[in-house]
Amino acid sequence: GKDAVPPRKIPHQASGTALVHTPVAVADIPRRLFGSFVEHMGRGVYGGIYEPDHPTADEYGFRHDVMELVNELGVTCVRYPGGNFVSNYNWEDGTGPKELRPVRRDLAWHSTETNEVGIDDFYHWSRQTGTEIMLAVNLGTRGLHACLEELEYVNAPAGTALADRRVRNGIPEAMDVSMWCLGNEMDGPWQVGHMSAEAYATAVDQVAHAMKLAESGLQLVACGSSSAHMPSFGHWERTVLDKAYDNLDFISCHAYYYDRGAASFQDFLLSSEDMAHFIDTVAGICATTKAEKHSDHEVALSFDEWGVWYSDVWNQQEEEWKAQAKAGLHHEEWPKAPRLLEDLYTVADAVVEGSLMISLLKHCDHVRSASRAQLVNVIAPIMTEAMGPAWKQSVFHPFAAAAHHARGNAYAPSIDGPMLSTPQYDAVPAIDAVITWDDERHEGLALVVNRDEHGTHDVRIDCSSLPRIDASTMRIDATQMLHEDDPYRRNTAEDSNAVVPHACDVRMNEDASFTLTMPEISWAAIRFHSA
Amino acid sequence: GKDAVPPRKIPHQASGTALVHTPVAVADIPRRLFGSFVEHMGRGVYGGIYEPDHPTADEYGFRHDVMELVNELGVTCVRYPGGNFVSNYNWEDGTGPKELRPVRRDLAWHSTETNEVGIDDFYHWSRQTGTEIMLAVNLGTRGLHACLEELEYVNAPAGTALADRRVRNGIPEAMDVSMWCLGNEMDGPWQVGHMSAEAYATAVDQVAHAMKLAESGLQLVACGSSSAHMPSFGHWERTVLDKAYDNLDFISCHAYYYDRGAASFQDFLLSSEDMAHFIDTVAGICATTKAEKHSDHEVALSFDEWGVWYSDVWNQQEEEWKAQAKAGLHHEEWPKAPRLLEDLYTVADAVVEGSLMISLLKHCDHVRSASRAQLVNVIAPIMTEAMGPAWKQSVFHPFAAAAHHARGNAYAPSIDGPMLSTPQYDAVPAIDAVITWDDERHEGLALVVNRDEHGTHDVRIDCSSLPRIDASTMRIDATQMLHEDDPYRRNTAEDSNAVVPHACDVRMNEDASFTLTMPEISWAAIRFHSA
Amino acid sequence: GKDAVPPRKIPHQASGTALVHTPVAVADIPRRLFGSFVEHMGRGVYGGIYEPDHPTADEYGFRHDVMELVNELGVTCVRYPGGNFVSNYNWEDGTGPKELRPVRRDLAWHSTETNEVGIDDFYHWSRQTGTEIMLAVNLGTRGLHACLEELEYVNAPAGTALADRRVRNGIPEAMDVSMWCLGNEMDGPWQVGHMSAEAYATAVDQVAHAMKLAESGLQLVACGSSSAHMPSFGHWERTVLDKAYDNLDFISCHAYYYDRGAASFQDFLLSSEDMAHFIDTVAGICATTKAEKHSDHEVALSFDEWGVWYSDVWNQQEEEWKAQAKAGLHHEEWPKAPRLLEDLYTVADAVVEGSLMISLLKHCDHVRSASRAQLVNVIAPIMTEAMGPAWKQSVFHPFAAAAHHARGNAYAPSIDGPMLSTPQYDAVPAIDAVITWDDERHEGLALVVNRDEHGTHDVRIDCSSLPRIDASTMRIDATQMLHEDDPYRRNTAEDSNAVVPHACDVRMNEDASFTLTMPEISWAAIRFHSA
Incomplete structure (x- = not known):
């Protein structure tokens, strides 16, 4: 990945919502x-x-x-x-x-x-x-x-x-x-x-x-x-x-x-x-x-x-x-x-x-x-x-x-949305995500990342295919987001809270999906459950 | 030898006497x-x-x-x-x-x-x-x-x-x-x-x-x-x-x-x-x-x-x-x-x-x-x-x-007689034998086996080619045979004499050979000497 | 070198002077x-x-x-x-x-x-x-x-x-x-x-x-x-x-x-x-x-x-x-x-x-x-x-x-003169030599060998190319030669001075060269200096 090929001029699809589709079970974690x-x-x-x-x-x-x-x-x-x-x-x-x-x-x-x-x-x-x-x-x-x-x-x-x-x-x-x-x-x-x-x-x-x-x-x-x-x-x-x-x-x-x-x-x-x-x-x-x-x-x-x-x-x-x-x-x-x-x-x-x-x-x-x-x-x-x-x-x-x-099974979604191209990579999604779901406790976790250096993206995460999930009782339990305006910000011995996760705004939809906005270079974790 | 090829239908030559011919010296034992x-x-x-x-x-x-x-x-x-x-x-x-x-x-x-x-x-x-x-x-x-x-x-x-x-x-x-x-x-x-x-x-x-x-x-x-x-x-x-x-x-x-x-x-x-x-x-x-x-x-x-x-x-x-x-x-x-x-x-x-x-x-x-x-x-x-x-x-x-x-030299005879064929082997003699001969002591040993699962065979063993053997003074000293009607018979701690060798009938011939009858699945040892 | 090829009949150039030409610097020693x-x-x-x-x-x-x-x-x-x-x-x-x-x-x-x-x-x-x-x-x-x-x-x-x-x-x-x-x-x-x-x-x-x-x-x-x-x-x-x-x-x-x-x-x-x-x-x-x-x-x-x-x-x-x-x-x-x-x-x-x-x-x-x-x-x-x-x-x-x-740098001369041929070697010089020269101390050493089994050779050694050498002040400081009429002579515990070097006659020339006579099978060392 160190060769000097310049980035290709494929424009970012910086607008539109990234759709994290119904995930497919991978394996137990x-x-x-x-x-x-x-x-x-x-x-x-x-x-x-x-x-x-x-x-x-x-x-x-x-x-x-x-x-x-x-x-x-x-x-x-x-x-x-x-x-x-x-x-x-x-x-x-x-x-x-x-x-x-x-x-x-x-x-x-x-x-x-x-x-x-x-x-x-x-x-x-x-x-x-x-x-x-x-x-x-x-x-x-x-x-x-x-x-x-x-x-x-x-x-x-x-x-x-x-x-x-x-x-x-x-x-x-x-x-x-x-x-x-x-x-x-x-x-x-x-x-x-x-x-x-x-x-x-x-x-x-x-x-x-x-x-x-x-x-x-x-x-x-x-x-x-x-x-x-x-x-x-x-x-x-x-x-x-x-x-x-x-x-x-x-x-x-x-x-x-x-x-x-x-x-x-x-x-x-x-x-x-x-x-x-x-x-x-x-x-x-x-x-x-x-x-x-x-x-x-x-x-x-x-x-x-x-x-x-x-x-x-x-x-x-x-x-x-x-x-x-x-x-x-x-x-x-x-x-x-x-x-x-x-x-x-x-x-x-x-x-x-x-x-x-x-x-x-x-x-x-x-x-x-x-x-x-x-x-x-x-x-x-x-x-x-x-x-x-x-x-x-x-x-x-x-x-x-x-x-x-991240308990139970991992689920890998397919993702539609903004794509990135770089010296090394052709057209890869800016957003990546995985869902984990414990179908005994009915508890889930969505881990989402916006890998785009520049663009903010809305992300809609569809959980409807998780086994035994009940859309009507599905609730967000907790959210965490890592993002700073300065991507080089770091903790030190003197200030070890310079970079910490913050809660973020997640909108629950009616179809066992939820939506959030991911700024450039950000990571989020959303915990949810259903009855 | 474990493949499932069925035995070929080559009939056993179950009749006739096995001739253990004049042996050829192999080496000192x-x-x-x-x-x-x-x-x-x-x-x-x-x-x-x-x-x-x-x-x-x-x-x-x-x-x-x-x-x-x-x-x-x-x-x-x-x-x-x-x-x-x-x-x-x-x-x-x-x-x-x-x-x-x-x-x-x-x-x-x-x-x-x-x-x-x-x-x-x-x-x-x-x-x-x-x-x-x-x-x-x-x-x-x-x-x-x-x-x-x-x-x-x-x-x-x-x-x-x-x-x-x-x-x-x-x-x-x-x-x-x-x-x-x-x-x-x-x-x-x-x-x-x-x-x-x-x-x-x-x-x-x-x-x-x-x-x-x-x-x-x-x-x-x-x-x-x-x-x-x-x-x-x-x-x-x-x-x-x-x-x-x-x-x-x-x-x-x-x-x-x-x-x-x-x-x-x-x-x-x-x-x-x-x-x-x-x-x-x-x-x-x-x-x-x-x-x-x-x-x-x-x-x-x-x-x-x-x-x-x-x-x-x-x-x-x-x-x-x-x-x-x-x-x-x-x-x-x-x-x-x-x-x-x-x-x-x-x-x-x-x-x-x-x-x-x-x-x-x-x-x-x-x-x-x-x-x-x-x-x-x-x-x-x-x-x-x-x-x-x-x-x-x-x-x-x-x-x-x-x-x-088994002292002195070993002598390997050629053998004519009943043949066996099996899934693994083409036409091999039912009888096998070796002669050992100590030409200083003029003492010999014939070891004979009948490998036939079913047939009893007469065996004539020709010792005339052993060096310095004297047919006129050749005598059988001792015989041992292992054979039981039940081939699965075995010794145990309680009965360790269930299988032991017994003496067997060996007929001395005039030409430095001798003859015995080997039942199916049997082994014999015949000690002899000459002057 | 042990094959039985007979020596080729190339006659020794037993007459004439071996010329040890202006040497080329090899490396520091x-x-x-x-x-x-x-x-x-x-x-x-x-x-x-x-x-x-x-x-x-x-x-x-x-x-x-x-x-x-x-x-x-x-x-x-x-x-x-x-x-x-x-x-x-x-x-x-x-x-x-x-x-x-x-x-x-x-x-x-x-x-x-x-x-x-x-x-x-x-x-x-x-x-x-x-x-x-x-x-x-x-x-x-x-x-x-x-x-x-x-x-x-x-x-x-x-x-x-x-x-x-x-x-x-x-x-x-x-x-x-x-x-x-x-x-x-x-x-x-x-x-x-x-x-x-x-x-x-x-x-x-x-x-x-x-x-x-x-x-x-x-x-x-x-x-x-x-x-x-x-x-x-x-x-x-x-x-x-x-x-x-x-x-x-x-x-x-x-x-x-x-x-x-x-x-x-x-x-x-x-x-x-x-x-x-x-x-x-x-x-x-x-x-x-x-x-x-x-x-x-x-x-x-x-x-x-x-x-x-x-x-x-x-x-x-x-x-x-x-x-x-x-x-x-x-x-x-x-x-x-x-x-x-x-x-x-x-x-x-x-x-x-x-x-x-x-x-x-x-x-x-x-x-x-x-x-x-x-x-x-x-x-x-x-x-x-x-x-x-x-x-x-x-x-x-x-x-x-x-x-x-042998201090300073080594100098390898080219050599013209009598040649030897043997079962193993085609036409190699009878004489070999190396010059060493310490250009800080202005001190040199010539090591010379006559490898000829039979012939005595005059040798002229040209030092004129040594850096900073001054022909006018060049002097021989010491000489050593190893040679005995019997090449098999050796030292023993009883007589450890049977073979020792002796001084030899070296004629200084005006052009920063000197000349000596090397008998068959001999080695010499000549130390010299210039101002």
Whole structure:
């Protein structure tokens, strides 16, 4: 999306009402769709979720104020401990008495890792926050043997050597982690121990097979491509699935977007189109492989890194290090918990993330797990100050609305209305939306986004096809809208309420539809019910 | 042999005498042809050879009554400790003080492994029983480095770090294990750490080269295909031999047969035809590779898993586990020394095993090592009751006859007589036989089998071509026949003499031949001598 | 060079003066060109550099008399600890308290390794001798994880687990080793853990990438072919460079020459032609890869094993071991520090090594590092007697002359004069020469060799093109010549001055040139300066 083709002069259909038609059921909404990601990097763990000197810290050193925000965010599942970090990580380093834990260099993020927090500790945090752990193993510098030992330590009931070590470390019960990521972005040349598609397919086939022998009912996530822009994208997915299909449950997708990384600001606002195309492609590869193997087994998508990330900053840092290396051997700083990737998000970023969440929900038949990257401080909805408060970025709000209220089934509407054309996209709707509907509670949620950089649009949302909905008793319960006249407005530690959702005006119609006006670059959530 | 083609209507030549013609010398009979197999699985070790509370247990916890049956069986060489078990086994776990040995999960057989028995202990057992150890290394979860350490621990004289550890563990002398299996069935998708032919060839080339640097005169066994029915059979053998020929001494063959696994009962009775074809194929690949490499080095066959195994029972168990896994994470039982693969063998099974042994002897120019799988309790000739007796299955007898009395050279006769045709086989002789002849002692053994499901046949066995045999002084010394009117008759713990060999009527002729009558589904051993 | 083609009858141009024309600048002379090699083998370390009972031993057990000769030799950089040895070496074995270090078997050289010396100790030796360490990692039995741990132990400042272990072992400062060899001769079937080009390329790509993440400014040396005569030569270099180009700084070349290994004695004397061709080939592959990748990064050549080695002796020893192995398992001797490869060098060998050094200097635009193999006792310029003296072999002298006086830039002349033809070579000059010139100090060195087995030649060396040289003030400062009437004359422990350089007669001309007479099989060094 970075080529310099100028936008085509297709005029915006800036007038008229966008019609969000009667939606078609997609699938039940998996709770894991509202996952997040805690990596050992920057201040994500140390000074993020963990700060033992903080006034709100619990007995394990975890900040309660952060936990409260995690609950408010509605996170269901947390990927841990990386990310790139995991590819040179010894899981044992984060277990047992803290005074015996080794200090290591984290090659991925060029930091010093004290190992004060590890799986022993994070397990306590996950129980406190009521979140599921999605655990990643190191396939960079280690392999099958270490994976099996980690699995036994984490999940085996007392009675074996490694389970008994866990018991001695204060955790008598099995941690019962179901979801395991088999390495991280192993196709990326930046990854410690990166591999060819063929080598990774072989490794993951061995690891997945053996882990499933060791523990019944695991759900295993193979690395897909690090992004849809990798040269081996497609080939990688096909190779991995062809080799290891029957022992895999998920294949991962990762995608990050940001303003400067797009062909134009309007293209950035349309990032969810790219995500949708990415999902369709990988889901197609899964379906093809299933058919070729005449299998009745399903491999779903785990979109386990997504969000807005101003990645050029880090890339530039890496280029500088490379340039310095030419000067010969020298000792660089390996800081502890430096400020890394502490992007401050604009309201436009929040609208884009709201739009990406709509895309995930519309594809939740294929995407059965997702993790917004990341949770605290590092490209994060939640920020902290040392010994100070925790606060919410703009992107906190669209995530929280979906995580708390998108229940039951997702419904994907067809949409008529104003269209946008950009350097990257031909004629895509300015408006996007998804409806979720819990037909037991008769409660619904409409998530709507106006991706148009310039135009305000009226939107009419037709809910009449939702099962057992009763137009006569249908009522709007609550509304939220994110929009600022300045799309670059953002929250800061000093003013964390600069960007917050506001209620908006929604007109209920008589035919189980409702209408609202969406200004340019805006996101809205409308909760409704019927008797 | 499982396709549904109906038997062709070629009538049995049920009448007439089978003529077992003057045999042709094959090769000297290697003592290792009478090997067996002790795997850590089920009650093979724990409750099998090892039961420290048993009244007959020795200082190491090994049952003397079992050892006596092992001697009676005539086993020469025992493969240890697996089998599938070895592919996730740390050899160190079975060394040193028992109270420090770790409890592990055995992924292959879904059992808890206490490691009370390991190489330290098995070495004592092998010395007590006078058997050679054939030791398998783990190429599933470990590799070259662990192999070299194990080799040093086992075989190096005192003076190095690992040899000195063995000395401290109570074994001052080098164990002097010659035969090493480089992994087990690494082509099998069920195997922990299974590999492609190319990957295994690379691994085995590295391991074999380095082990031979470390110890002079080792004999190394590469994995061949897990069975002749594997999709990569042939390609696997060619790839492995092409890569690592000069550092290998053996390539393995594995084959199991059972009634329900055959196209018909008659096909099952003809299993030795399949074995013969398997041997011919692999021997051909060895010869081809030798020729292509213009080598003067020989690679022989180690038929190190063979016998009757009702494998559908275990396969069904595995399918059930897979089905249960769909229900999500749950903790299964990991029993200690469960009753696994405790097949009770019929007299028909014994006749088939007798027939397979005839096939091995007839191919002992190529097959220089063989291990009947297994020894105690697990698909075994010897069964035990906890705190109770040890007893013999039907298959004990044909093995023992060969192991004790097949000495000198093997002679393969051509055979005329009644022919059988089945779904799988065109026109094969009902009768099969092999002659062994020790031309120093002037003692011979004829092993004969009637593989016909229905017909009784007279058999005339011509020994006149045996070197230095003297027709005038030739005498029958002893006869044994296995046959029951009910071919499904079997021994049990309560009645372990339901199937035993009986003497049979053998008529000596004047021309160094003898004649006997073989009822349907029967096996016979005739010992003879001349002055 | 071993084919039996008879020498062509091109008559030697035995008369006339060889004209060494105005030289063309090649490049600055890297100090690392005068590197050597200390491998744990034979008496290279134990009884070589290290002999704690020796009267001259320092507190670490290193012989001071040897160190003095090392200084006299002018060695700048020392490759350590192997060689083939490293491919089954655990770097940890050579660290920490000596009484805890394990005794191992060295598979490469069939010796017992006591680990009394390791990186901890060698670091002290390198500081005492003022030499740079070039450290090789084990890619035979270990991989990425162990490499990263070794790098951290060696180079990380205190504060991490492994750096702190080094501190506890008595070395508080980072060792700051820049040059790392990524395995040794991994293409060689004799190498423990040898690999295909593709497998090594994958391994080295992972290791180089991760090591450079861990430490900024490292210079990494990938294994090239073990020799230009390997079947995969060329393919190997291309495959490795294509995969890992950006993270590599050097690719290695290894070449050994000896009389019996050449097509004729005259061919042996022309060994530097073979080296020059080897360098051109590998430099061409580097340039091609750089062009294909449109890279601005340079990969240079590290000619890190070179010299004269009578390798047939060791090869015959290995054949004998292989033959013995057919007799079955037996325990061989694993001697400690046996006399291995203690070749005694003739004056002809010294002339050839002088000629090889000229070749290296003439190619120092591509060859930016070189290590003469080896340093002490093992194919070495320096020999020792236990509790006795250290003494110099003939090959000591041409190395020392270059190492001490070849400064500034190297200049490669074109040469007219008598030509030689041999079974291997068409028409190559009998005389070879290189000029080095330090244009700050106005000091120069001419290294000249007469490679003719039979003819004496006058040589005129034109220095007029050297920058800022002043013909009127140009003076000869010192001369050295190696030549003996018996080309097989050699030094021994008893008579270590049998072969030493002598001054020779050099006539200064008026045009910044000088003239000398080179007898058959001779080497000369002429130092000069101008105002």
